[in-house]
Amino acid sequence: MHRGIHFRGKTVVPFCTYASTCRDETLARIAELTPDARHLKGFGAVDRNTEGITDWLREIELAK
Numbered sequence: 001m002h003r004g005i006h007f008r009g010k011t012v013v014p015f016c017t018y019a020s021t022c023r024d025e026t027l028a029r030i031a032e033l034t035p036d037a038r039h040l041k042g043f044g045a046v047d048r049n050t051e052g053i054t055d056w057l058r059e060i061e062l063a064k
Helices: 023-033 053-059
Strands: none
Touching: none
């Protein structure tokens, strides 16, 4: 079975609320595992600091 086949036609919006290490590698791995999906820009908070989430949601056009 092709990896990511269950994501064909889906949109992946990666985010985490604790990203002190390996954030970029994790986001790259998500994209690698779901190649048939559309990928929006991810968000990773550092030390549970959720500042910037609203701006990020606006940037990826999921919030007004």
